[in-house]
Amino acid sequence: MIHPVWTQIAWTLLWAGFLGLQFILSAAEDVKDVQHSPVLHKQKREWRYNILLAFEELPPQNLPQQIGQLLNTRAGTNTQFKISGEGVDGVNDLFAVNKAGEIFVMATLDREKKSSYKLKAHLVDTITKQPLDDDIEFTVKVQDVNDHAPVFSETYTGSIRERSRQGAAVLTVRATDADDPTSPNGNVTYKLLNGIQYFSIHSTTGEITVQDNKLDRETQSQYILTVQASDLPGSPGGLSTTTIVTININDINDNMATFKKGFFSFKVRENEGPQFTVGTLPVEDRDEKQNKKPTFIVQNFNDIFYVEPDDQSDGALKLRKNLDYETSSTYSFKVEVREDNVAQPPDNQGSMLTTVQVYITVIDVDKPPVFSKAEYTFDVLEGPIRNKVIGSVSARDPDRTNYRIK
Template identity: 35%
Template sequence: MPERLAETLVDLWTPLIILWITLPTCVYMAPMNQAHTLTTGSPLELSRQSEELRILNRSKRGWVWNQMFVLEEFSGPEPILVGRLHTDLDPGSKKIKYILSGDGAGTIFQINDITGDIHAIKRLDREEKAEYTLTAQAVDWETNKPLEPPSEFIIKVQDINDNAPEFLNGPYHATVPEMSILGTSVTNVTATDADDPVYGNSAKLVYSILEGQPYFSIEPETAIIKTALPNMDREAKEEYLVVIQAKDMGGHSGGLSGTTTLTVTLTDVNDNPPKFAQSLYHFSVPEDVVLGTAIGRVKANDQDIGENAQSSYDIIDGDGTALFEITSDAQAQDGVIRLRKPLDFETKKSYTLKVEAANIHIDPRFSGRGPFKDTATVKIVVEDADEPPVFSSPTYLLEVHENAALNSVIGQVTARDPDITSSPIRFSIDRHTDLERQFNINADDGKITLATPLDRELSVWHNITIIATEIRNHSQISRVPVAIKVLDVNDNAPEFAAEYEAFLCENGKPGQVIQTVSAMDKDDPKNGHYFLYSLLPEMVNNPNFTIKKNEDNSLSILAKHNGFNRQKQEVYLLPIVISDSGNPPLSSTSTLTIRVCGCSNDGVVQSCNVEAYVLPIGLSMGALIAILACIILLLVIVVLFVTLRRHKNEPLIIKDDEDVRENIIRYDDEGGGEEDTEAFDIATLQNPDGINGFLPRWGVPTERWEERNAIQTGCV
């Protein structure tokens, strides 16, 4: 109990002692022409100052004062005396009343209207309001008339250290590259203190690290945090927690403090090379693997992260550099070995590669540590696979003459099983490529024979596919294209290139070219076509026409004389023999028809018909056409007339059977017995043609017929 009582007394008297020590002299002695004072201090001081003021002579009335101070957070059994208002007009007769107005007057500050003592009646907080502006006035006690004009003064709240520093932005996070040198700046933090920064040391802060040493240090005044150890390694420890303290009162004992945390993360730098997980890798691959297939993967681990861990892979040595390649997988950070060229177990059964992994992004600060790369050996074993047969050639080209005999051999294909345990091969033709079955193949030796005759003029090329199948494993097959070219033989005689018809003018001249003809041959000789033209032996001495071979391999027919007459002979037939240059040569005879025509003086053909000479004199071709047109027109008119007349004479056809029956019902006659039966034929009703053309029979009274006609016409 005595210890607790002593602590309580210390807590109560410490603010008062501090105020007593730090409070300056509150009485400011004005010049001699001022006579009023405002004093502050203890009651004893106030009494002494009042006595001193009384004995002073003043030449002019007025207020003499300084600022008043009151200690914040002061709480005691009695209101705290802030100061005293006093005027030299007050002789002590208690005829003067002091009035206080302004900030907090009557609520926070209270004045004794007789003595002028000002007391703080509430606990003050400087952080809420640091000063108060009030107005003092002295008035006559009885009349309340101002003795002097009012005057303002300030009461300042004296700060005490009642606020601890605070880190408003904490907790903090910062990063610093790993391997940084000693003293590298990390970040800085800031604490705030609500106490008065200009009065005492209540707001003077000093920073220190409570936790996080020996890795980091802090500047006491600026709060700049730096690295305290060089070359901190992220791979060893990535994150650090630092506890920072800010203490006021300049860090001295008795000050208040606040703390915050700072999380420091070391960022990665490329300070580690890649390292293969193993120095030797083994892979096996079938020899028939498809090109581009991944054979295996190798991986070099890197303790760095992000782009600092990225590595590229290469094959730098080995006996399989031409057959294999390695690519980098950016996602998995490994190297993928792929096949570039086909493998052959029978040729080589294993390969050795030396692969390298190297960092892509090199940090020059650490390049002196050595090469940021690593190597490993890769062994690849080729496994035997059942491979399909292999043809001796990827394609075959065969030639055969079109007159080749059936079943003759036109060529041969060969294939072998590349496996060690070689299997016999059987050959066949893919009939989808030989729908007409023009060729056959020997299943054992691959000889291709002719099955049907060939005709080069119908098809020059035949493309078939040969299939080779292993006897031991029918699933192992291979295909090869075979192109067969049909060679030409001279088996077609030449003939006219077109159906020619020549016209000869009656008034033509001897030696005039009547027609030029050319020949064609379906064959295709190597040196091109060359034709020989001639007349039949019996036509060699033809008195009317002769032939002439032209340089362009064509033939001209010429007239030997003039004076041809259509009335004597209208048409001439000229047989021409055409021979080719083949071995053996072939020939054919083509006949040229030559018509004799009437021509104009300039040789334009006008008419080639001989009937023009037997027509009546004076009738031209135009007149004949006009007469023919008239005849056709008359025939059309006659046909139309006959057709219209026939339609006009057609009888009315009764199509409604009910009308006929109605006429029969209306027939109202007693009947004539047998005479009536003979006189009226019921078949007439069934034959509409007999209605209008009905004739009465002999022996029937005339009135009967008239009546019946009336009934039939509907008049009764």
């Protein structure tokens, strides 16, 4: 298969035979029509020319390559055309002209290093070495071929909130192409090679946007996209390159906190004090920790029990005051979980368990006997003691067992 660069060159070389018309030394007198000569003319005799074109990257076997023709009515047996200027130093000349005035490219050019050359044309007498006409400047413009692929200077990382609207911008990628930016060779377009159901990319600006508001961090928290940059858009023979784009999905509060089961049962000793944690009511919330904000409501007995979120945002069931086994040995109540500011509808709608039944069993603790009074006072008469009993104290067992007191 012929490389597209050489295909492009081959078609262009068909025009080489016409380049001699681009650089003419006319002998006509008083010529006034010089619109196609953009730089210089004179009244008696004029140089007419367009910019000479030379392709870059010509292989050595195709050199030298003719790019133009000098003509002058004074040219003859004892005259010689010469050129000077950029790329003509007498040692490693890039350009040369023969006795017939044919201008040649002598070496491979690189437009990305130098895109044009300023030269002068001379006609001299080979005997006297004197010029036969004024010198004229002309330009050799190096024509671009598609010899550079687009280049990404980096890989990219961006982020976007889950549930973002369609069209929300994520980030912009950019590739550069060393070829002529004014030609299709340097015209870069972009394409996503994967993830097109979630993201899209603008073909010319490289901006990546959300394709649909289906982003769900709990389903997929990161996307690795491959972006392709290509030149020669819409034409065969284009060159391309790729880069990796990592997109992280940021969490929002779009899952309602729910209990993991419908009932919980705990045992607690009656001698535990306020703020004691009776047990934990685990909840399920797929959001990240900073977006888990449940609140808990105890229905009935909220003067004795309360629930607050712990470090894991589960419900910590705690005591407001001491329990008394002899007053009540069991408790049964419901606890509700709520969460405000959840995106609607929540992702877990239809599977939410927001109320649970809680059973509490109070464990009896053997308490010490209790005297009927804190202090007893007895009076005894002085003198001989006839009755050895001077008084009595009483105590009782506060436990339900009501053991005898010694």
